[in-house]
Amino acid sequence: MWISIALTVVAVVLTLLCRLVPRLRHNKAKAEKTGLPVFWTPWPTYGLFTYLNLLLLPVASRIPFISTLNWVRFLDRGLSWTSLREMEDKHGDTFMIVSPFNITIKTSNAELTSQVISRRTGFIKPTAGYKVVDMYGTSLLSTEGDAWQRxxxxxxxxxxEKSNKLVFQESLRQTMGMINFWQTQENNNNKVFTVEKxxxxxxxxxxxxxxxxxxxxxxxxxxxxxxxxxxxxxxxxxxxxxxxxxxxxxxxxxxxxxxxxxxxxxxxxxxxxxxxxxxxxxxxxxxxxxxxxxxxxxxxxxxxxxxxxxxxxxxxxxxxxxxxxxxxxxxxxxxxxxxxxxxxxxxxxxxxxxxxAGHETSANGIHFSLLLLAMYLHEQLRTQADIDHIVGDMPPSVWDYQTYMPRLYNSMVGAVLNEQLRLIPAIPNIPKRTVGDQKVQVDCQEFIIPDNTFVLLNVVGSNRNPRYWPKVQSHVTGKDNDMEDFVPERWLPKDRVLDSENKAKHEDTNGLETTSFETSSSGSLVKPPNGAYIPFSLGHRACPGRRFAQVEITAVLSAILQKYTVELDVSEWADDEQLAQMNNEEKRKLYHKAVVNAENVIRRSQQVITLKLKQGDKVPVRFVERGSERFAGIV
Ligand code: HEM
Incomplete structure (x- = not known):
């Protein structure tokens, strides 16, 4: 019996090989015609089957020999986040991955991205991959063509704009509710409150x-x-x-x-x-x-x-x-x-x-923005200086959307939100699929992306691509560019001058010179080249909730930081008494430890639909009334 089982297995494997190897060769030859680097995997890189990868990869990555194979890494849909631009630095911004089942092209190139998102019928949404969210019915997110238009x-x-105003008011009201909730939790008070979750x-x-x-x-x-x-x-x-x-x-x-x-x-x-x-x-x-x-x-x-x-x-x-x-x-x-x-x-x-979609993504934006501000207290100080200048002591309940939203968004608050989404985008890859051969041009070279190719717009790789941003040496990593660093100032227009106390010298604008808070004006945030910054995707399938999210996150951050400073909670390493006895150098070292820990926890984030902290991970923070900070000016 064992012999016949073994023979059957051998026969199945041989039959599969006979069928799959020619298909792999065929796809490889097609991909190589583009002149781009081509890699192969035996398993599909995109489509319904890739949900199985979520189950198989954690097992494969535990087997020493298998885990080092290039093709195993290419199957990991979290690769853009786990390896950042490692592949791009080695192989270039655009490369192809072929399997016997499909061809995939992955790009962090703004020129190619612009062409992909501007061709409605040539590059469509591969809706089969979205079936997972169709449990109550199809939707705007999961349809294409006529159905999507409907x-x-x-x-x-x-x-x-009427909705944005509503979102602004509701976000401010909810922030007050959340702060009150925090303050009334055990061991917290109105001036200092620790938040674990x-x-x-x-x-x-x-x-x-x-x-x-x-x-x-x-x-x-x-x-x-x-x-x-x-x-x-x-x-x-x-x-x-x-x-x-x-x-x-x-x-x-x-x-x-x-x-x-x-x-x-x-x-x-x-x-x-x-x-x-x-x-x-x-x-x-x-x-x-x-x-x-x-x-x-x-x-x-x-x-x-x-x-x-x-x-x-x-x-x-x-x-x-x-x-x-x-x-x-x-x-x-x-x-x-x-x-x-x-x-x-x-x-x-x-x-x-x-x-x-309307809460998970914005929630990540609020969460990660507050964490980054707690890690980089000097950036928080600058953000608070802008908030003070714009709304002063005025209670959030009377902030008027039309007057204050444009000014807050076009200040360090909007800069923080854009920088957070640049570094930790909610959706690390945006998938498309070609319909018919698509002739494209990249760096003056034309090539054809074959019909039925999956296109992955690499959001992490694009947002961190040094090619599209002014080259400034990193003070943190020592690299020749600072794309991995949290630098919200890169979003502020060059002519914005900071005075000696880091307070922005604002032109006196009433915030109403444009109809939208985001529309370009001399004081608005820097606009990266088309296709270079894609956390909300672009084109006709871009996120319809972009402004909703920007309004919400701007309102929440502004209302919190007007009154409180967010610090990393250091109680794991030192209690309040020990802290009170530390000199500035000891405090600086302690805070650095907390920052490194927070960085590690954030780097472990995983994409479960959206990118967020790994289940079970957390970075506790402590809010203190402004003026009572324990680390400001020290770190
Ligand atoms: C920071 C917050 C947000 C981010 C980073 C974000 C990001 C994105 C991205 C990248 C897409 C394209 C996905 C794809 O093509 O697969 C998208 C689509 C979408 N988003 Fe958002 N989003 C955010 C907030 C919101 C909010 C607040 C809403 C609703 C109130 C919303 C509703 C949608 C919907 C319905 C789609 C599907 C649009 C379509 O396919 O035509 N999003 N979002």
Missing amino acids: HKKITGPAFS LAGNSATLSFNVICAAGFGIPQIWPGENETMIAREAVPGFSNVLPGGGHTMTLGECLQRLLPGIIWLFLCPLWLLKYSPFKPMNKLYKCYEECGNYFDELVELGKKKTDQGENGGETMNLVGLMLEGSEKAPQNFKSSDSNNAQLSKSEITGNAFIFMF
Whole structure:
């Protein structure tokens, strides 16, 4: 029997080799015609199969011989983040990876990126790779062509200046709620408060903002009551505790669902439901309850529409999606591309995407910005100087969007946010796929990217490409460029002069000279060359929530830093008494230890849909009232 099993295995392997080797050769020959460096792997680098890589690679990387093989590294979709520009420095900004199944081109070249994002039909979104987020229905994120246009036409109008204003006000209100929550936790007070779960709290804040501004379901922090919500609370949604037939709040469901999203895609739902393993049942429960919440959200939207409400004080995302859906073909159950209407599953699909894309990414922005500011206290001091100049002592509750948002964004606050996204982008690679052969030009050389090639726009590699930024020697690494360093000032216009106390000498602008806070004016932030800076992607598939996120993060950082300084928590190495007895040099060394630790934890970050700290990792921080800093001026 063993002999026949062995013979069968040998036969299968030989048959596979006979089929796959010619296909690999064929793809390699096609790729080599481009003249770019070509590498090979036996397994697909992009597509549905790559979800299996997430399971197989951790095993492969433990086997000494296998882990060193180039092709194993190319299969790692986190490579852009784990190796930064190591591959690009060795092989150039653009190279190809072939397997018997597909060809992939990976680029950090701005010229090529601009061509890719400007050709709508030549480079499309490979939607098969997005099926993982389609658990409640297809959406703006996961569709292409006519279907995408329909989603875009309906949801696009929600992102307006009116919405940005809402986001600004809600973000400020939520920041006050979060600070109050922190201050009232055990061992904290109004002047000094330690925060262990900055990532989780940032996620709650961002979730609360998208809920209120996007969906009209305002949220409160534990300890707050519903009278603090500027608008009316919505039963079942605005509670700190779950209501109706729910066992978890919507926020809890979503937070637990997102890390397990791959399993929902890989495992049949019945298996999760009836599995003997509790975490699998729990995941199924989150999936089910989240779905019920979305159904209730749609029902709520229908009720409001019937009552003639048009979303009033919100972006009215559900209302916009519902508009006309009742009249859609097959009575609200399906839709076709000729009708600018969405089916019910498409509405819930979009509700899920906007809720998850609208909070997870911005939350990372807030979290990482605060960590970087705590690590680089001199940059925080400069940011605070700008905030002081712009809003002084004025309480955030009266900051006016039109006056203050442009000024805050075009100051060190916006510079910090752009620099954070340059170094730690939420999405490290943006995938596209060629339709037909695509002739492109890079550095005066023309070549053809073959039909059906996957194109990975390397966000980390592009954002850190020294080719597109002024060359300045790094004070930190000693390298001939400072692309790996946190230097928010690179975003400030050259003519902005700092006086001896690092306070910016501002021109007196009223912030209203442009209609958008971001539009170019003499005082606006530096604009990198097209295609060089791509944290929000570019072109027609760029992030529709870019301004939403910029407004939110700007408001949150400004409101916190106006009153408080964020420091790394050093209590792991020295308690308050020990610290009080240290001289400046000892304090400097201690803080340096905390900075190195924070750097290491950030470098271990992993992409679970978005790039964030590895599960279980954290960098505790301590907020102190301004004027009572323990390390400012020392480190
Ligand atoms: C710092 C915050 C954010 C970052 C870095 C970010 C980044 C991105 C990127 C890179 C894409 C393109 C993804 C791809 O092509 O695969 C994208 C798409 C998208 N983002 Fe964002 N995003 C942020 C915030 C938001 C917010 C606040 C919302 C909603 C309120 C949002 C909603 C979306 C949607 C719906 C898409 C799909 C668009 C399409 O495919 O046409 N994002 N985002």
